[in-house]
Amino acid sequence: MANHYSASFLRSLRNRIPIDAVIVDVLQLDIRPDKTLLRFRCPLCDHFHTATNPKTNLARCFDCEKNFNPIDLVIAVTQCSFVDAVERLKHKSHWMG
Numbered sequence: 764m765a766n767h768y769s770a771s772f773l774r775s776l777r778n779r780i781p782i783d784a785v786i787v788d789v790l791q792l793d794i795r796p797d798k799t800l801l802r803f804r805c806p807l808c809d810h811f812h813t814a815t816n817p818k819t820n821l822a823r824c825f826d827c828e829k830n831f832n833p834i835d836l837v838i839a840v841t842q843c844s845f846v847d848a849v850e851r852l853k854h855k856s857h858w859m860g
Contacts, residue, residue: 766846776852777832782815782822785833789855790840805829806839 768776786792786803793804800814805824812826822831831839837848 766849768849773834773849776849777834778820780820780833780852780855781817782820782831782833782836783817784855785836785852786815786822789851790837792840806836 783801786801787794792806795802795811802811802813803815803822804811805813805827807829808824808827810824810826813822813824815822820832822836823829824831829839833852834845834848837843837851838845841848841851843851
C-alpha cells in the first residue's frame with residue numbers, strides 16, 4: 764500500500780523544518796556561511812552561488828536557478844524518492860514543535 768500524506772502534513776513539513784537545519788544537520792552539505800546568508804554547495808551544479816531564505820524556508824541556486832524546499836533538497840542530494848524524503852524528514856519532527 765502506498766504512503767499517503769495529507770496536504771496539511773506536507774505543507775507543515777516543508778515550512779516548519781528549517782531549511783538551514785536540513786542543509787547543515789540532516790544532509791551535512793558543504794557550507795560557506797557569511798554574515799547574512801548560509802551558502803551551500805548546490806547538489807545539481809556543484810557551485811556555491813546559493814543562499815537560503817528563512818522567511819520563505821527555501822534555498823536557491825542562482826547558477827542553475829533551482830529553488831529547493833526541504834523535501835526537494837533531500838531528494839536532490841540523496842537521489843531518493845519523494846516518499847523516502849518525507850519519511851527521512853518526518854523523523855526530524857522535533858523541529859516542528
